Amino acid sequence: MKAFDHPKVEDISLSTVLSALGDPIRLSIVTQLTLNEGEIGWGAIEVAVGKATLSHHMKTLRNAGLIHHRKDGTRCFVALRFDVNVLFPGVLESILHAAAQTSSASAPIMT
Amino acid sequence: MKAFDHPKVEDISLSTVLSALGDPIRLSIVTQLTLNEGEIGWGAIEVAVGKATLSHHMKTLRNAGLIHHRKDGTRCFVALRFDVNVLFPGVLESILHAAAQTSSASAPIMT
DNA sequence: TTGTATGTTCGATGCCTATCGAACATACTA
DNA sequence: TAGTATGTTCGATAGGCATCGAACATACAA
Numbered sequence: 001m002k003a004f005d006h007p008k009v010e011d012i013s014l015s016t017v018l019s020a021l022g023d024p025i026r027l028s029i030v031t032q033l034t035l036n037e038g039e040i041g042w043g044a045i046e047v048a049v050g051k052a053t054l055s056h057h058m059k060t061l062r063n064a065g066l067i068h069h070r071k072d073g074t075r076c077f078v079a080l081r082f083d084v085n086v087l088f089p090g091v092l093e094s095i096l097h098a099a100a101q102t103s104s105a106s107a108p109i110m111t
Numbered sequence: 112m113k114a115f116d117h118p119k120v121e122d123i124s125l126s127t128v129l130s131a132l133g134d135p136i137r138l139s140i141v142t143q144l145t146l147n148e149g150e151i152g153w154g155a156i157e158v159a160v161g162k163a164t165l166s167h168h169m170k171t172l173r174n175a176g177l178i179h180h181r182k183d184g185t186r187c188f189v190a191l192r193f194d195v196n197v198l199f200p201g202v203l204e205s206i207l208h209a210a211a212q213t214s215s216a217s218a219p220i221m222t
Numbered sequence: 223t224t225g226t227a228t229g230t231t232c233g234a235t236g237c238c239t240a241t242c243g244a245a246c247a248t249a250c251t252a
Numbered sequence: 253t254a255g256t257a258t259g260t261t262c263g264a265t266a267g268g269c270a271t272c273g274a275a276c277a278t279a280c281a282a
Binding site: 023049050052056071073074075 | 239240241242243244248249250
């Protein structure tokens, strides 16, 4: 039951964060995390890819320092990390706000 | 002679913008544009790639809606587009602010 | 017209990434 | 113990992207 690797705050890079959020699927995942104050289980995440691909995207978000990944039994729970807010003030807030605006007018699944 | 294609404001996508800014070279270019209020000539852009690669990155930034690309004679001038500010308020500002903070110790400052 | 300067495009190369199915590991359950 | 549920990892595939040199296009200058 090895724990997941999470980067330290000082190792979080702006380019990596933006690159991670540049993918529509990952941006959608982070948006869904925002709607939940605390953690969210894997089963509650709506995404149109298989579990192997989802695991890959989770690893990308985790390595970028955007989420915290916790395992409990056979299930996984993820939550937003707010270290990015401290490192890059306003970046995550404005992106999530913009994503909420644009995704509310269009389809939940993006192209 | 032929002008460059620029996307309309309504065609600018958040994912594309973030993906474009996710590349360190392009983020550096946009940062250098911020330091200049108006336009900046190609020759004044400091980047460690060849002109073919630079042209490619410029096209990416242009297609993302981040810059305006103008040709004057044999030379090119680029400037930040502020449509992104209208579409996604705070996104560009916070990113550029964060980039200026983190790159202040490494990246050269324009005169 | 010839040459020069500035970018763009093309072709090729190599790397990275998104995706899936299948196999594996782990933890719970009957 | 055997079975089930939940993710991770592996192998493979396909596509995209960054990079370069070379060829091309355009505009200006001599």
